[in-house]
Amino acid sequence: MRITLDDLTDPAVIALLDGHVAQLRSISPPESSHALDLDGLRAPDVTFWVARDGDEVLGCGALTEIAPGHGEVKSMRTAPTAQRRGVARAVLAEILAEARRRGLSRLSLETGSADFFAPARALYAAHGFAECEPFGTYRPDPHSTFMTLPL
Template sequence: MSFYVTRAEVSEPDVAALLARHFDLMRAQSPPESCHVLPVDDLAQPDITLLALRENGALLAIGALREFGTWGEVKSMHTAEAARGRGVARALLDVLIAEARAKGLQHLSLETGSGPEHAAARTLYARAGFVDCPPFGSYTHDPLSHFMTRAI
């Protein structure tokens, strides 16, 4: 694998396109009150580090780290459909975890869907050391949400 990860900007055309795909997919899978996907412009805020995983210049995945004091949240993880099953998401998640560690964060949490369409994501996160947890931050209990966390 010759993957490499760099900082990304929402203004990059390929990043914007993959983020739009992610946003549309998440909106299609959950009703508005249960969909916690960030609008693209929110990913350009100073408390968010947006990363892009590429291979030979081609964008394969995006993911973000949002900081809240001593803990962080994984946001907007999305792998291009053509790149799935190649270890891309795990490679990017490992970099997000390392980024959280380098920033001195103590915990990393996430919210993902609870339905079958998110089963692969939940398995990925569990294999990376995330465990189930109650809602965190401003989240509230929602049967369509699944919350996970891990120490850094």
Template sequence: MEIRLDDLSGKKIQKLIREHLNNMLEHSPPESKHALDIEALKNPDITFWSVWEEDELLGCGALKELDAQHGEIKSMRTSTAHLRKGAARKLLTFIIEESRHRGYKRISLETGSMQAFEPARRLYLSFGFTFCAPFNGYKEDRNSLFMTKEV
């Protein structure tokens, strides 16, 4: 598995982001959807990576700088064709290490509270994330859960 810095221009990554956004709409009401589209992911405060095995796209994820000491994980997604192969675990390990390298003290994320998001919550809990209050402008929302980890 190889993690690559990604400029979001490839057809495979664009398809995966569309899949991600459509899945979020299936499980979250529009007012509770915080997933970013391709243009929003190109923000200079966001670094985006994809996970590959040869020419197969396995997944993706991003890290948004909130301030000099706090980052936010965005757009973590594993392709449905490659679930449970370790891509999310490898990428999350990479993002945590990148956060440390940048000097962040904390990384946080927002995820859904619905059953469909349970595998993601289990993954984050297994890495030491804990539930927290909304951060960086997020509001309390019964459809969202917030997690954080000191790095």
């Protein structure tokens, strides 16, 4: 598996992200769905990575800085065919390494509170993230779990 920066032009990456957004919007009410679409991920303040095995797209993740010293993990997704192969763990490790290289003091994220998101919450907790209050522009939401990690 190799993880590289990506410019979001590969049709396979776009398909993975379209599926990601569609699935999340089917699980969470519109006001509780915070997934970035392609335009959001292409913003200049977003760094986006893709994990691949050869030409196969395994997963992705992004980092954006939401305030000085404070980053946010976005768009973590593992392809259905690549689950339980360590893809999310590897992508998250890349994001954490980049956040530390940038000298960020905190990294936060929003994920769902439904059972569907339990594996994601477990992954983040295993890397030291702890539940926190909403951050940035987020507001309290029963469909969201907010987590943060001091770096």
